[in-house]
Amino acid sequence: MALSDISHRPKFLREGNVYLPHPAVIEKIVIETADTKTFHFNFKDEKLREEFTFQSGQFCLLSVLGIGEATFCISSSPTRRDHLECSIKEVGRLTRALHRLGVGAEIGFRGPYGNSFPLDFLKGKNLVFVGGGIGLAPLRSLIWNVIDNRQEYGRIDIIYGARTPADLCFSYDLEAWQQDKTVNMVTTVDRGDEAWKGRVGLVPVVLEEVVPSPDNSVAIVCGPPIMIRFTFPALEKLGFSPEQMLTTLEKRMKCGIGKCGRCNIGNIYVCRDGPVFSYAEISSFISSEY
Amino acid sequence: MTAKKIARRDIADLLNEWSREFGVFVPSRDEGVAKWARWGGGDAGFLEWYRNTVVPPKALFFPPLEEMFSFQKDGDGYHVGQPPPTEDRWLVFGIRPCDARALAVLALTFKDGYQDPYYLARRKNGVLVGLGCTRPYESCFCTSLGISPTDAANVDLMLTDIGDDFLVEAVTDKGKELLSKTSLVQAATGADEARAEEAREAAGARVTRKVDSQGAHEKLRAGFEDKDFWERVSAKCISCGICTFLCPTCYCFDISDELVKKQGARFRSWDSCAFPLYTKMPVENPRREKWRRLRQKVCHKYEFYPDSFDVIACTGCGRCIRLCPVNWDITRVLSSLPAQEQLRLER
Structure with missing residues (x-):
């Protein structure tokens, strides 16, 4: 019995040794916050550059050979194909090594793996993006994807928060979305500072102040686990059903393809069956270990 | 194909013959620990002491530590080398039915979706010669998992101990090919087959430990959130991971890199859900x-695992019971799972 049908995956993924990373070169580094950088990179192999495809919500494994490999979501949009972006917070050995690399350095890339945000389901709907901290990274891929196909979607609300103004990622995107008259951009911080003129308040609380309508809407939520746990009930209170709430889960991963074992929740493997799930799916998991 | 037989004293010659064509692995003792080692000639003494190995044969197909590929660092970039080649053709002699089933269980994960090139190449190049188990341990419970200790289901060639001889049955084409090439086997008689049948029955009867493996699924599902139960049955566990390392169906792995000067490699190694990391x-x-x-x-x-692949990822080999330093016992856990009615009452 084969569980995972990979016949629809791109050819470059199905051929050869799946564990071999593809060499890619860092083309640009954007400093987001004191501990987070966005890396722009491209494959060395021209053929792969041509063939490569991915979807918003998918993840990859980046290598610094000699140090190791770790999982990151692709934070750029497939509608903007000239390079790929990953936004990386320095939290451990590998991310520290990545942060030490400069433009021109080579990294290894495996992927894209996992499922993706269900565009067919989202089309024609109002979208409420709820992000916290670096959790905006996977949402950002979808937000640009949606903005680049603006006429296919309804209203767009983005509620984004961080601990302090200095922790807000993607300030250039926040600025662009603020300017976009077809987007309702709400930025908030848990604690302001002297210069901060914007909103202060936790994301779930601000969400209840913004009061996005659940009618024909889908909320897409990503952020620290504590934020996610409080955001789902807040959305439920606003009338969102479990099917109308999507999130992307994070787990420790090594292989990214359902073999190494550790990212399971019951018989669901986040790398193989996720990382994008509806709250309805999550509620049906046997385990509360998400 | 009718069964053949081979004299006990000819086994060493058979292994010598096969060694010319295959890398042959047999049970061996290394400082008192039974594991698999390359056949080095001499007499087949393991036939006398061998019950089962401590280190399961999964270690031959999915080594505790294996190089995935090597790389060379040059300036800002790397040169990635091809993975090391696996042995051309090799043969495992004496695998027990429980461990042979385990390899089939492992293959389900390694074949599912993206193919795992390392495991599948070894499995493809490998030939399994089974040896029926006539002296199961007290901790064995394979019969509760639908395996008989003399089961030929997952091997290429099956041997059953009938005293001075072994009955030999070809199970797959690989097994038939092996038999056709050797002159050490001869046709088995009706009496040989009868003796083999007797040996099979006797072996099955020696597996006395029983669990309700089919009923476990529902009970586990119902009792998943029963924290008290799980705390109680895990109280003495010291999270050493030995039950998972030595389990023939455990496949969890870690991936790590090593770099010495400019030369490096990526490795994978066994990992364990017993570890908090x-x-x-x-x-x-x-x-x-x-x-x-x-x-x-x-x-x-x-x-x-049954939810995913319709098969229980346990073969009743008993290693996790025999080799646990604190005598944790999975069969006791399974037997003490609260029944659903009981759980409902408690709620």
Whole structure:
């Protein structure tokens, strides 16, 4: 019995040794916050550059050979194909090594793996993006994807928060979305500072102040686990059903393809069956270990 | 194909013959620990002491530590080398039916979706010669998992001990090919077959430990959130991971790099759900507590794996019972699972 049908995956993924990373070169580094950088990179192999495809919500494994490999979501949009972006917070050995690399350095890339945000389901709907901290990274891929196909979607609300103004990622995107008259951009911080003129308040609380309508809407939520746990009930209170709430889960991963074992929740493997799930799916998991 | 037989004293010659064509692995003792080693000639003494190996034969197909590929650092870039080649053709002699089933179980994960090139290449190049188990341990419970200790289901060639001879049956084409090439076997008689049947029955009867493996699924599902139960049954576990390392169906692995000067390699090594680091993330850890990790182990084998692949990821080999330093016993856990009615009453 084969569980995972990979016949629809791109050819470059199905051929050869799946564990071999593809060499890619860092083309640009954007400093987001004191501990987070966005890396722009491209494959060395021209053929792969041509063939490569991915979807918003998918993840990859980046290598610094000699140090190791770790999982990151692709934070750029497939509608903007000239390079790929990953936004990386320095939290451990590998991310520290990545942060030490400069433009021109080579990294290894495996992927894209996992499922993706269900565009067919989202089309024609109002979208409420709820992000916290670096959790905006996977949402950002979808937000640009949606903005680049603006006429296919309804209203767009983005509620984004961080601990302090200095922790807000993607300030250039926040600025662009603020300017976009077809987007309702709400930025908030848990604690302001002297210069901060914007909103202060936790994301779930601000969400209840913004009061996005659940009618024909889908909320897409990503952020620290504590934020996610409080955001789902807040959305439920606003009338969102479990099917109308999507999130992307994070787990420790090594292989990214359902073999190494550790990212399971019951018989669901986040790398193989996720990382994008509806709250309805999550509620049906046997385990509360998400 | 009718059965053949080979004289006990000719086994060493048979192994010598096969060694000319295959890398042959047989049970061997290394400082008192039974594991698999390359056949080095001499007499087949292991036939006398061998019950089962401590280190399961999965280690031959999925080594505790293996190089995935090597790389050379040059300036800002790398040169990635091809993975090391696996042995051309090789043969495992004496694998027990429980361990042969385990290899089939492992293949389900390694074949599912993206192919695992390392395991599948070894499996493809390998020939399994089974040896029926006539002296099971007290901790064995294979018959509860639908395996008989003399089961030929998952091997290429099957041997059954009938005293001075072994009955030899070709199970697959690989097995038939092996038999056709040797002159050491001769046709078995009706009496030989009768003796083999007797040996099979006697072996089955020697597996006395029983669990209700089919009933476990529902009970595990119903009792998943029964924290008290899981805390109780995991109390003495010391999270050493030996039950998972030596389990023939456990396949969890870690991936890590080594770089010495400019030359490096990426390795994979066995990992274990018994370790808290296994699932640790920067902020959270879904299985920080020991009872959650032990629950994962039991549920993975008896609930999640059947959900995914329709087969229980346990073969009743008993290693996790025999080799546990604190006498943790999975059959006792399975037998003490609260019945659903009982759980409902407690709620």
